[in-house]
Amino acid sequence: MRLLRFGLHAYGPFNETELDLSGPARGGLHVIFGLNEAGKSTALRAVSALLFGMGERTVDAHSHPARDLKLQALVEEGARQLTFVRRKRRKDSLRTLADEPLSEAELAPFLHGVDAAVFHSLFGLDHERLKLGGQALLNGQGDIGESLFDAGTGGAGIHAVLSDLERESDALFKVRAAKPSLNAAVTEFKAAKKKSRDEVRLPEKYLEQLGAVERAKVRRRELALERAQLGRQQERIDRILATQPGVLRRQQCKNDLAKLGNVPHLPEDVTTERREAQQLLSECARDIERSEREIQRRRHELAELPPETEIVELAKQTFDELRDKVGIHRKAARDLPNVRGQIKQAETDALRILVRMGKPADLDAAEALRLDTARIAKIRRLARERGVLFQRQQSAGERLEHAEQELLEKRRALEALGPKLDPLGLQAALREVRGLGAIEQRLSELRQALASEQQRSDELRRRVFTGAVASAAKAATLRLFPDLPAASPDAGALPPELEVIEASLVELEALDAARAQVEVELARAEREQAEAERHMHTIERQGGVPSERELAESRDRRGVGFSELLQASRDGTLSHAGIADYETLVRAADEVADRLRREATRVAELAQWTVMFEHWQTRKGELARERSAAQKARSVFDRRWRGAWQGVPAELRSPREMLAWRRRFDELEAANASVARLEREQAELASERAACLRRLKQELAGAVEGRGAVEGWGAVEGVSASALVEMATAALHAIEQAELQRRTLSLEVQQLVTSVERETQTLRVSAPPLAVWQEAWAEAVLPLGLGSEPGTDEVLALLDDSVELARKLDELPHNRRRVAGMERDARAFEAALAPLVARYAPELERLPVDEAAERLAERYQTAVQERQTRSRLSAELDERTAELANQRQRQAQLLARVRALLERSQATDLNELERLEGQWRAARELATRLHELEDQLIAQGGGLSLEQMVSEATASEPAALRVEREELRSRLEETEKAAHEVAIEIDRLERGLEYYTDETAAHAAQQQEQRAAQVRELLERYLRVRLGRTLLEREIGRYRERHQGPVLSRASELFQRLTLARYRGLRVGQEERTLGCVRADGDEVGVAQLSEGTQYQLYLALRLATLEHYVKDGASIPLVFDDALIHFDDDRAAAAFGVLGELADRVQILYFTHLSRDLRLSEQAVSPAVLRHHRLAATRGASSEIGARP
């Protein structure tokens, strides 16, 4: 199949781009050139996408949406053609031009069963794959089978696959190792199996254990019985030993009871009753005695009290009032002198104030001077208002006067300023002159630059024009710079242009390089020829080598001999000698033929080296001619070079040196132009500066004239520029200051006029209120009698005295009323006390009233207390007397109760009763004790009757019983110990039974099974890897055996061609395992010793040989290369193109390249009949196809 047209309508960067691949009638080699980024690799992917569909994740959907990607092609297979479109679809991606789905089956016959994988492996080749193929060869150390297999599968790196399998296999299993997974798993399985076996609990063992448990339990029951029996015996002895003391005590008890004889039965509570009666009688006697004592003491106290007096009959209220009045009377006597003193002081103060007020010292008349409160307040208010009114009027007057004075001064100053001047003209001129700073700066820079450029120009000039041409330098300079003053007409010619010199330099270098290359190649040809000759000699030294020519000649001789023999036969001259000669000739020919066959390799090698020798001989001749031509070309160049510099005032040297000279010359030219430009600029700036200064002078002169003679303003003519600027600046400042002062003064005058008007108005407004105040003031102070216009301070002082006087006058009547009251109370108290003293205590009449009253009260108090004591004692006496009577009655009752008790107890008195009580109690205790003992014995007796117990106890000796009991105890201990041991044993055995119920064995079996599963899993993995490796190795061997002959033979030829016969071919190495490469000199090297480039060539040779093998029956699809020869030098690449050109006769080859070299080399190496060139450009909307090479 081949592609006739291939349209990249929307794919990667392509847009409606089409390749016309219809060219050669059969396969054709299409070299498709595209610069990097032209979409070359995209186009290569596009071929795969076209034939086998676009991948799910194509990288070529960047310019067009994936849905819109579109490839179109016209393919041909024999007489059949098919036009189809490929879209990016999951389904139905193959379509007709009308965008109808097209079955893949329609395309299938064109593909010859090649799928995407095969296409990538066998029909697509780039330099990367060649490189990897080379590395695979190297890794395989040239294993012939692997190399062929690799080539046969598209360079899959079969060695890597085998290595992987080997590594995986070794990681899984090794015969004598422990670590690999399978080995380790087997070990673990065996351990798990052993554990599983060990953990099994066998039924026999369980039953045995169970039997032991049951036996132990029987023994435990026997021991229990024995222990019970011993226990019972021990209990009997214990019982006897325990009851023996009780039996004895019972008997003793009975004896004691008998001794007591008959004892009367007493009431249960007789003792209590008796003791209570005795205690109550005793208490009663004590109470009677105490009551009689108390009665006696009270009677004595009553007798001791004094007789009652009359005073006690008085009412208590009378004496309470008397006691209160004594206190009041005593306080009034203390206060009276103070109050009288206060009255005296107030009178003195009032008389002093009257004197201060200037009034008569008459307290009675003073009342008339008292002022009412409203008037006092009015006088104080008016006094406050007076200050404000008088102050306002006075201030307004002062301010008016001041403003009028200031207004006069400001008006005078304004007049003194003189007429107004306009500063605008002077300002503009001054600004202009100040702007000259930048010009001055620039002028300064220009001067420096000019000096620098001139220095550089001089320096360059010296470097350009040196030595012998120095004299011509000036002339040349003058000629070169015509704007300077002209001088000598004998100027030098202009040097050639820079481009001319550069072109000459390139030309010269090319000439020199070509010549050097010829020399190198000549030397190489010498070496190669010598090498070929050496090989030829080597082969020939090993013995004569037959050649085809020799065979032909030998056969010719045989043919001639036969003809002669035939002729002789016809002629009848056939002789034995002739026949023998012919036989000799036949043998010789056969021998040559045999040797040719036998020594085919040597023959081939000799032929090859002979061809090589002749090739290099021819090549040497060609190179000698090339060297001569190169020398001639150099002479022509030298002549042309000298002519170009004719007349130039420079020392002629090589083009490279003259190129540098010409560049310095250009620099000189540029420096001179720079000097001229700077000088022009300097002149223009100086002119501008002079005009500015002129304008400033004019403006300053006008200002001076308008202002008259001002200090510091001199005449403007004849001053320096800087002085002029200073003067102008001062003048402008003065004008501006004067204007500022004028505006300030005008403003102040306006403000002062306003102030004068305002204060005049204030004065006018404040006069009427003052008059009103004066009238009110006169009326208010009239009662003070101070004349017509008294001052406020005077009025206010008199007002304060008047108020103080009124206060003193108010104090006098109150104090006088208090003195009169006190005196009246003292008299009343004495009158009330006198009759009481006279009646109840005449002896106190001599004492002061208050003291007499106090004594009388004390006496009353004492009399009252004595009456109360007497009354209390009488009451207590009555109470005690009644109590005594009660006690005596109770005593009689108690005695009656004792008598009843004695009667009941059949006792004569309480002492006898007490003795009877003792006997009765002892008998009762013995009876109780007897009952207790018998109860105890019954309890201890274990069902025996008292009689049985008594008989048992009395029948045995305690000592013998104790011995017997000790023996029993010992036997019991032994039995218990044995029972305990049996119990432990049973526990142990039963716990042992639990061992038979755990699931360890099941768990261990499960684990064993997990290990088994692991072994099987690993084993299966190992077997897969192991079989894979075995079968792959076997198949590689078979493949080698099958294909080694034809493929290796063809690869050998191709390798020789691709290495330009540096290698003669390929050879299967020792034991037919490794691939050897036979050098031209016959030496054989391994793949590893090949240079990287040669490995590429070896791999290409193997690949092409395999491919040829594959497509030998003509069924093929296009073979696509992408820069596959990028690492080949030109010669080898040309050789490779030669081989591809031959293959292109059968297979369509698309060779994508970015090397223009490949266009040239393919053109040289490939027949025009099969070669087409295309140029690929990822331009949108344009056809990319270029004209094919005719």
Place this chain on the structure above:
Amino acid sequence: MRLVHAADLHIDSPLLGLERYEGAPVDQIRRATRRATENLVELCIDERAELLVLAGDLYDDDWRDYSTGLFFAAQMARLKDAGIRVVWIRGNHDAASKITRHLRLSDNVRELSTKRAESVVYEDIGVAVHGMGYPSPSVDGSLVEGYPAPCSGLFNVGLLHTAVDGRPGHARYAPCSVSQLVNKGYEYWALGHVHTREVLHQDPWVVFPGNLQGRHMRETGPKGATLIHTEGLKVVSVEHRVLDVVRWIKVPVDVTAARDLDQVLSAVEGALSQATQAADDRLLAVRVELTGTAPCHAAIVTEHDQLLAEVRRLGLEVGALGAWVERLFVRTSAAYDRSALALREDALGALLAAFQALRDDPQSLAELGESLAEVRQKIPQELWHDADGVAYDSPELLRELLDDVEAMIVPRIVSSEEGR
């Protein structure tokens, strides 16, 4: 009357083929057969069954650990406490079992004779159970003829351990035909031996309940016992009750649409999740089988180990108890056309042709098997065969392995081609 019919308890028989790996739910599969047996006892108690019939194979024949028997005895004692009677016969596994010989069971349990068929009649519940245990591990002749005639007026249950007329994967012991059983006149035939539940006939009922707990990948799906509800001589209902603890299941996952391993894993996760739900969140012992023409077939093959680890990790995460991934079977085919590759004249074509030739040549396969002698010597004998008992160096198994080998190698070669 409620009757529970179970068989093939195989108590403490290990679960086979579960390779242990990091995180594998080891504890969860422990006691699986015991827990299933406990489930059976609880079913009897919960359903207030009057009778439990066990149609043989309580234990594995070569299993000698007595704790298994004690466990069974304890379970029977629980049934005794609940007033439930048990009748059982020995199957081929029990015949030679040392446990069976020595075990003493509670008096609610009645074992039928191994010498001749006998009947046990429970008048109180109106049931007669007829049957005979295996006297030896292999009973080649039919036993049905020797079974007693049905008891008139009682519900007759025939208890028999048999393969009937042959069942795949089961030894053909005590052969008989369904019609023989039907014609015997019993109301219900409680069969054992076949591990897959099967109802062979209705009215009268002939039922294999299957085993209680699946033990390997050939015993997939729900496992349990049969609950029969009768009224007089009439069977009212026959229900299968699921009692297994670990569910064996094959999970096919079609990865035709998966373009990379992530998508493969995503598909596996979905399938595992579905399977877990279907198993009511039981622990799964699962074999994942990848099928379909996968675009990422090469990655599946070349990165098998990593993929397996990821699938196992997914297994641990599904459902309440997770899944033990027994195997990851790759049954995908490559996107490339194998037959087209085989037709290629190049090395790969030759390789595929060689594989095919080897498959078709028993002699070569035998030679290939002989080349494995070295590894065979190192592997314990009982492991030198797969789960079906086929030796790894047999031509039969080698032929299968060749498919795997080809699936492993060709993608490596093709993928390294495509990778360039």
